[in-house]
Amino acid sequence: MTKTVIVSCGTAIATSTVAAKGIEEACKEAGVAVVTKQCKTAEIQAYIDQGADLIVTTTQMRFDPGIPVINGLPFLTGIGKEQMINEIVEFLKD
Amino acid sequence: MNIKDFLCEEAIILGLEASSSEEVIRILGGKLRDLGYVKENFIDAALAREATMPTGLPLGGKYNAAIPHVDIEYVKKSALALATLRAPVVFYNMVENQVEVPCQLVIMLALDKPKSQVEMLQSVAILLQTPEMIENILSANAVDEVFGVLP
Numbered sequence: 001m002t003k004t005v006i007v008s009c010g011t012a013i014a015t016s017t018v019a020a021k022g023i024e025e026a027c028k029e030a031g032v033a034v035v036t037k038q039c040k041t042a043e044i045q046a047y048i049d050q051g052a053d054l055i056v057t058t059t060q061m062r063f064d065p066g067i068p069v070i071n072g073l074p075f076l077t078g079i080g081k082e083q084m085i086n087e088i089v090e091f092l093k094d
Numbered sequence: 095m096n097i098k099d100f101l102c103e104e105a106i107i108l109g110l111e112a113s114s115s116e117e118v119i120r121i122l123g124g125k126l127r128d129l130g131y132v133k134e135n136f137i138d139a140a141l142a143r144e145a146t147m148p149t150g151l152p153l154g155g156k157y158n159a160a161i162p163h164v165d166i167e168y169v170k171k172s173a174l175a176l177a178t179l180r181a182p183v184v185f186y187n188m189v190e191n192q193v194e195v196p197c198q199l200v201i202m203l204a205l206d207k208p209k210s211q212v213e214m215l216q217s218v219a220i221l222l223q224t225p226e227m228i229e230n231i232l233s234a235n236a237v238d239e240v241f242g243v244l245p
Contacts, residue, residue: 010147011165013208015188018215038209041147059147060191073189076161078223079154 002033003092004052007072008059012040015058019072023056023088030089054091096217097174098244104129105175105202106237112177115185115197116141119162122175122202131173132204139164140202150185150195155225157232158195160185161218163203172211174218175202176240178232199228220245 005023009016020036027034039047041059048055048065055065056072070088074081105125112118123137140162143149150160182196201218205211221227221244230243 010143010149011163013166013205014161014163014203014215017209017212018219020209021212021216058188060189071189073151076219076222077151077153078219079152081223 001094002035003054005034005036005088005092006044006047006052006055006057007036007038008041008044008047008055008057010041010059012038012043015072015076019056019058019075022072022075022085026085026089027092030093032089032092034092054088056088095211096214096245097221098241100172100211100214101174101176101241101244102126102129102131103237105131105173106240107177108234108237108240109180110177111180112183115144115160115162115183115200118177118179118183118200119144119202122162122177122200126173126175126202126204129173131169131171133168133170136164136168136204139168144185148186148188148191150187150197151222152187152195153222153225153228155228157199157225157228158182158185158197159199159201159222159228160195160197161201161203163205166206166208169204169206171204172206173204174214175204176200176231177202178234198232217245
């Protein structure tokens with residue numbers, strides 16, 4: 001089943017674009033069907049209400065969203081990137 | 095279209111002596127404003143965003159970088175500005191807002207469309223993930239040296 005990942009950052013234009021692309025590529029390689037939805041951190045709740053399996057964010061979360069959250073900063077910095085990608089793929093696999 | 099296509103020669107400052115992240119944002123934002131890429135209120139918006147959602151990135155090497163940017167409504171036409179700093183100034187960590195990140199490279203992103211310019215943003219990420227590139231940019235004395243290093 002296709003999984004939905006919310007990818008959030010401050011403005012929904014820069015860092016989440018890099019993260020969303022990275023998630024899509026990693027999932028494609030792993031054979032995991034995924035849809036990414038990019039949004040501003042301030043809009044996360046509305047996207048959760050529409051249904052989502054995971055949040056990958058490059059900003060600080062200020063509330064408990066009720067679904068798992070993974071820090072997507074490694075998509076930018078490269079530090080711990082492989083481990084983070086594995087974590088995302090593992091989580092989304094059926 | 096990658097980082098080189100968007101980076102403005104006239105908005106590159108090498109060896110800037112600045113005492114705060116605010117000063118760096120004002121100077122780079124001022125360049126982009128004077129060159130006609132961003133609106134008058136871009137700088138205020140960038141400072142406001144930095145205060146609530148900072149853009150400092152701790153990197154793997156000796157040096158860290160910040161990538162100040164704001165919503166598309168403040169931008170007329172996409173462009174990048176870049177500063178290397180003689181001494182680091184403090185930005186705050188993008189995911190841990192209380193944590194200081196002393197940054198010596200600042201790349202200001204002015205983007206006029208959402209969810210686009212993927213290639214350019216990916217080349218920024220490649221740059222951030224390659225400590226040798228960062229070191230070469232920080233030691234550059236001329237603008238064309240910077241272009242020579244960029245991915």
